[in-house]
Amino acid sequence: MTSPDPIRTLRQFLPGRRVERCDLCGAELPKRHGHLLDARTHRLTCACEPCGVLFEHRGAGGYLRVPRAVRRLADFAITDAEWDSLRIPIGLAFFVNTAQGRVVAMYPGPAGPTESLLTFDAWADLAARSLTLAAMEPEVEALLVNRIGAERDSYLAPIDRCYELCGVLRTHWRGFSGGEDVWREIREYFARLREEADA
Numbered sequence: 001m002t003s004p005d006p007i008r009t010l011r012q013f014l015p016g017r018r019v020e021r022c023d024l025c026g027a028e029l030p031k032r033h034g035h036l037l038d039a040r041t042h043r044l045t046c047a048c049e050p051c052g053v054l055f056e057h058r059g060a061g062g063y064l065r066v067p068r069a070v071r072r073l074a075d076f077a078i079t080d081a082e083w084d085s086l087r088i089p090i091g092l093a094f095f096v097n098t099a100q101g102r103v104v105a106m107y108p109g110p111a112g113p114t115e116s117l118l119t120f121d122a123w124a125d126l127a128a129r130s131l132t133l134a135a136m137e138p139e140v141e142a143l144l145v146n147r148i149g150a151e152r153d154s155y156l157a158p159i160d161r162c163y164e165l166c167g168v169l170r171t172h173w174r175g176f177s178g179g180e181d182v183w184r185e186i187r188e189y190f191a192r193l194r195e196e197a198d199a
Contacts, residue, residue, distance in 0.1 A: 022048040035160045036063040037140055044160055066140045071156040072197040076130045083147060088116050091147035094162040097138040108166040110173040132156055146190050153190065155197060165189055
């Protein structure tokens, strides 16, 4: 999986931006809007609903429509030992199935999303516990895991929401440990995500 251009991808989630417009037709977009993933470059493209519908068929025109639904996986958990074996240096990560059948683990950092090596066996063990993960849409859906502090939440989330989290961390990170603001913003991000999933 080729990582998206981190600057271009994260810039769309920064606060205080001007009016968002559909990258295909120029229509004005609400703050929360849909995205398409370019299957060749893995870049996210902002899309209004009518333009998004045009790409409902998977891979039409070289784009994949990013789903909107967020699901909390209440019956799924990763043990501390399993997490340690993944060698992810932060308590946040998302896991994406590629079109080639490989799984990529990504975690947010001050410089943007970073790819972590993940063995097929490690993913197969996790996916075997959940029919939801086994049916995860390649490229556009991810297993998003929050293990910050005492949290142990897992979500099936659209890929754009995962990059939104990367934008939150990059925007608010200060100093060596991030500072209090970034962790408050991350808590608020997951509170919104949990509320949306529960709804």
